[in-house]
Amino acid sequence: MRCIYCRRPGTIFVQNLGGYVCDEHFKRYFLKRVRRVLRRVRRGSSILVGVSGGKDSIAALHSVHTLAEEFNLKVGAAMIYSPVSEECREVFDQVTQDLGVERILINVEDWGIRIPRENPYLACVVCGVVTRYLLNRYAVENGYDYVATGHNLDDMAYFALNNLITHSLQYLYHQFDSVTPPMPEYRMAGKVKPLFWVSDMDSLNYVRLMGLRSCNTKCPHEGRDKQAFIKPLLNQIRERWPSSLVNLVTSVRELARRAAPPERKVNLCERCGYPTSGRVCAFCRLREKLGVIT
Numbered sequence: 001m002r003c004i005y006c007r008r009p010g011t012i013f014v015q016n017l018g019g020y021v022c023d024e025h026f027k028r029y030f031l032k033r034v035r036r037v038l039r040r041v042r043r044g045s046s047i048l049v050g051v052s053g054g055k056d057s058i059a060a061l062h063s064v065h066t067l068a069e070e071f072n073l074k075v076g077a078a079m080i081y082s083p084v085s086e087e088c089r090e091v092f093d094q095v096t097q098d099l100g101v102e103r104i105l106i107n108v109e110d111w112g113i114r115i116p117r118e119n120p121y122l123a124c125v126v127c128g129v130v131t132r133y134l135l136n137r138y139a140v141e142n143g144y145d146y147v148a149t150g151h152n153l154d155d156m157a158y159f160a161l162n163n164l165i166t167h168s169l170q171y172l173y174h175q176f177d178s179v180t181p182p183m184p185e186y187r188m189a190g191k192v193k194p195l196f197w198v199s200d201m202d203s204l205n206y207v208r209l210m211g212l213r214s215c216n217t218k219c220p221h222e223g224r225d226k227q228a229f230i231k232p233l234l235n236q237i238r239e240r241w242p243s244s245l246v247n248l249v250t251s252v253r254e255l256a257r258r259a260a261p262p263e264r265k266v267n268l269c270e271r272c273g274y275p276t277s278g279r280v281c282a283f284c285r286l287r288e289k290l291g292v293i294t
């Protein structure tokens with residue numbers, strides 16, 4: 001097996017290229033794809049990376065930090081923890097210390113929220129709402145322009161297909177992109193997905209190659225949900241046609257952009273003053289349902 005770029009021995013298989021590359025060319029391949037995303041971020045901005053400690057968020061934080069100077073970006077890291085595993089907390093402390101970035105720890109219990117682990121389906125919903133809300137809120141309150149997350153190409157391909165088969169076009173119109181701009185008038189940070197063009201396996205290989213620590217963030221629900229069914233199918237397609245997931249994501253994004261209504265309806269939540277499409281945001285409604293007294 002030879003590197004498809006330099007013909008030296010290939011060490012890492014890149015699914016989206018359908019071939020092997022050497023360590024050096026893997027690094028170049030990976031950072032080139034992260035650059036493709038960062039190029040769309042306004043220069044001089046600050047990015048708060050949401051870090052769970054899993055391989056994707058570690059790869060996102062490390063690669064953005066590596067390219068920060070080139071794109072004139074300030075980088076910080078935030079971890080949201082419900083009783084998080086010790087290991088993930090250690091990974092977070094170590095990586096933020098090694099990189100010398102500002103760190104923000106967000107305890108969901110300070111917000112009166114307990115993740116209902118006894119109900120895995122509800123736990124995923126709560127976890128999703130809480131993570132999105134608190135990352136945005138802490139970013140805005142700490143002067144960050146963007147929030148970055150570790151979603152990779154495999155996640156995006158899954159979102160694309162899932163939103164099509166459930167006919168959920170709103171998400172595709174406004175959020176299905178590697179970068180969405182900040183809307184400070186709505187207290188909404190922009191969103192950046194540095195790993196938008198790299199696969200799940202690529203991010204694992206990056207973390208290994210760079211000698212970074214990561215922790216297992218698998219939730220109890222994982223393996224039983226829809227993703228666990230759809231992602232292997234997408235992988236089978238890519239095994240035959242290596243560029244197919246890149247093309248799926250590109251096509252859906254292009255169609256969504258063309259079809260998107262020009263105005264995005266955003267209100268400020270009546271309770272907390274953060275953005276929502278309705279009157280009260282999902283986070284405030286959730287707290288109400290969970291019986292949190294404010």
Ligand SMILES: [Zn+2]
Nearest residue numbers: 003006022025
């Ligand atoms: Zn090479």
Ligand SMILES: [Zn+2]
Nearest residue numbers: 269272281284
């Ligand atoms: Zn609210």
